[in-house]
Amino acid sequence: MVERTPFLNFFTHVILFVGFVLCIAPFAVVAIAASHNLRDVNDVPMSLLPGSDFWLNIKTAWTTADLGPKLLNSFIMAAGVAAGKVIISALTAFSIVYFRYPGRTFIFWLIFVTLMLPLEVRIVPTYAVVANVLSPYQAILDVTGLSWLIEKVSGVQVSLSLGLLNSYSGLILPLIATATGTFLYRQFFLTVPDELTEAARMDGAGALRFFIDILLPLSRNNMAALGTIMFLWAWNQYLWPLLITTDQSHATAVTELKQLIPNVGGIPEWNIAMAGTLIVMLPPLIVVVLMQRWFVRGLIATEK
Amino acid sequence: MEKRVTFSSWTIGILFAVPQLLLIFTFFYWPAGQAVYWSLTLQQPWGGGNIWVGLDNFRSILANADYWNSITASLVFAGISTGLAMFVGLVLAALTDRQLTGSRFYRVVLIWPYGIAAPALAMAFRFILAPEAGFMAVVNQVWPGFWDPGLDGTDAMASIIIAFSWKYVGYNFIFFLAAFQAIPRSLIEAAAMDGSGVVRRFWDIQFPLITPTIFFLLVINITESFQDSFGIVDIMTSGGPANATNLMVYKIYSDGFKGLDYSGAAAQSIILMVLIVVLTIFQFRFIERRVHYR
Numbered sequence: 001m002v003e004r005t006p007f008l009n010f011f012t013h014v015i016l017f018v019g020f021v022l023c024i025a026p027f028a029v030v031a032i033a034a035s036h037n038l039r040d041v042n043d044v045p046m047s048l049l050p051g052s053d054f055w056l057n058i059k060t061a062w063t064t065a066d067l068g069p070k071l072l073n074s075f076i077m078a079a080g081v082a083a084g085k086v087i088i089s090a091l092t093a094f095s096i097v098y099f100r101y102p103g104r105t106f107i108f109w110l111i112f113v114t115l116m117l118p119l120e121v122r123i124v125p126t127y128a129v130v131a132n133v134l135s136p137y138q139a140i141l142d143v144t145g146l147s148w149l150i151e152k153v154s155g156v157q158v159s160l161s162l163g164l165l166n167s168y169s170g171l172i173l174p175l176i177a178t179a180t181g182t183f184l185y186r187q188f189f190l191t192v193p194d195e196l197t198e199a200a201r202m203d204g205a206g207a208l209r210f211f212i213d214i215l216l217p218l219s220r221n222n223m224a225a226l227g228t229i230m231f232l233w234a235w236n237q238y239l240w241p242l243l244i245t246t247d248q249s250h251a252t253a254v255t256e257l258k259q260l261i262p263n264v265g266g267i268p269e270w271n272i273a274m275a276g277t278l279i280v281m282l283p284p285l286i287v288v289v290l291m292q293r294w295f296v297r298g299l300i301a302t303e304k
Numbered sequence: 305m306e307k308r309v310t311f312s313s314w315t316i317g318i319l320f321a322v323p324q325l326l327l328i329f330t331f332f333y334w335p336a337g338q339a340v341y342w343s344l345t346l347q348q349p350w351g352g353g354n355i356w357v358g359l360d361n362f363r364s365i366l367a368n369a370d371y372w373n374s375i376t377a378s379l380v381f382a383g384i385s386t387g388l389a390m391f392v393g394l395v396l397a398a399l400t401d402r403q404l405t406g407s408r409f410y411r412v413v414l415i416w417p418y419g420i421a422a423p424a425l426a427m428a429f430r431f432i433l434a435p436e437a438g439f440m441a442v443v444n445q446v447w448p449g450f451w452d453p454g455l456d457g458t459d460a461m462a463s464i465i466i467a468f469s470w471k472y473v474g475y476n477f478i479f480f481l482a483a484f485q486a487i488p489r490s491l492i493e494a495a496a497m498d499g500s501g502v503v504r505r506f507w508d509i510q511f512p513l514i515t516p517t518i519f520f521l522l523v524i525n526i527t528e529s530f531q532d533s534f535g536i537v538d539i540m541t542s543g544g545p546a547n548a549t550n551l552m553v554y555k556i557y558s559d560g561f562k563g564l565d566y567s568g569a570a571a572q573s574i575i576l577m578v579l580i581v582v583l584t585i586f587q588f589r590f591i592e593r594r595v596h597y598r
């Protein structure tokens with residue numbers, strides 16, 4: 001530091017330490033409560049020394065909420081969203097930055113506006129669309145009179161129907177349909193020197209070749225950051241999976257947590273609930289700890 | 305900003321944008337339009353299409369005391385949790401930025417909570433703040449009946465605020481720290497040479513320089529408090545007791561999917577959309593300012 005401030009330094013250490021304790025305490029409490037037996041966890045005050053039933057509780061929580069397949073579902077969904085975002089955003093950003101076609105600005109704004117309205121806000125109609133993902137196109141055909149025309153000409157009645165409830169695509173696709181990643185790539189593409197593009201063109205590279213061989217390898221850092229942040233974001237989704245997975249087979253680990261809330265009658269099984277919570281919060285925590293650099297970078301870059 | 309060198313083929317260019325456009329048309333624009341349509345019509349109870357009712361859905365919602373209660377609860381929640389999370393995040397970031405021994409360590413650990421799913425941390429806090437077990441039970445033993453989120457609306461509101469703030473302190477911390485570290489060291493050192501102390505430097509140099517970040521986080525925290533609160537409310541209180549924590553998104557969910565009142569839920573969605581769009585536009589104005597600031 002610039003000058004000696006022993007008193008203030010002491011104060012700084014104290015506050016930061018308190019902040020650290022408050023930050024860590026809930027994790028610790030969950031882990032400790034998960035290791036107690038039913039009687040100890042309901043003791044007031046609960047003992048802060050770990051009990052001996054940790055693996056038993058983990059096992060019980062695992063089977064009660066059927067966490068194995070649910071964690072797999074969560075993983076598929078999170079990986080799908082992350083991969084989809086990384087790929088589709090790159091394609092769109094490339095289109096917006098490197099081409100001049102009529103309506104480009106319009107497309108830019110069309111995509112930009114999606115940043116404003118999160119999925120939670122338009123949840124009811126999105127649900128209806130996912131129930132039959134072709135319904136918008138059916139409606140367009142109906143309104144424009146095309147379906148009448150097709151029926152007259154070919155005798156086939158047009159009724160498009162494709163339900164995505166209880167499917168991985170239903171879980172994943174609506175979460176990809178926002179602009180978050182597009183602007184991250186756009187910012188980066190704008191900093192790529194024009195000379196590089198010129199050189200590539202001079203060597204005879206077309207748009208596709210330039211994109212795959214030059215632009216994508218250059219954006220590796222962006223991809224890691226975006227992928228990390230999207231993986232976490234998708235893993236932590238709650239409302240959307242809760243709605244569209246009416247069938248247990250596609251439920252995710254986070255939505256299954258609700259099964260573990262102790263019921264009011266009887267002695268609450270907090271030890272089991274905390275063991276389940278620990279299992280569900282561990283994967284994202286591991287990602288944050290291991291991918292910290294990308295996480296912070298992605299967070300700051302996607303939001304700005 | 306524009307590229308000087310571009311590719312000439314229109315078709316390839318548009319093809320690259322097609323996947324994204326299809327997705328946002330199907331899952332964004334169509335549902336958003338649908339919400340507007342539903343909010344202006346009423347579904348017949350036995351099928352048979354929607355009848356046009358104009359602004360009646362909005363009128364009946366705005367005349368409904370439950371809805372105003374939900375708005376008030378959302379605003380109280382947004383205001384207190386944003387204030388708490390931002391204040392604590394700011395203090396921790398300012399102190400970490402002093403770069404004493406161990407600040408590296410805090411930089412790593414303090415952002416962990418943000419990685420946790422809202423329902424998972426809600427579950428943890430449901431236990432920690434439970435009146436009969438956990439830690440508030442100790443307080444209840446000393447003062448019986450002091451704390452019961454299951455019966456007392458204020459306690460329930462306090463619980464969800466604590467859970468939400470705990471998560472977002474880490475988030476604000478990251479952004480504040482980044483903002484502090486973007487301030488040139490030479491500015492701080494020059495001020496120190498001129499004899500200003502740590503506190504003076506904070507208020508006269510660092511604080512004014514991070515105001516854009518403060519505005520930015522203010523908006524993000526408020527909008528997140530509308531969205532990310534759903535999981536917390538659903539796990540901790542289910543909107544109760546007596547609707548004390550029935551926040552706006554939770555009410556849309558329960559009216560639309562439990563009460564099957566699509567028109568009412570759609571009208572509520574529209575109101576929330578307008579609210580968030582206004583906030584976002586507000587934020588973009590400040591982002592503009594930030595660009596000119598440096």
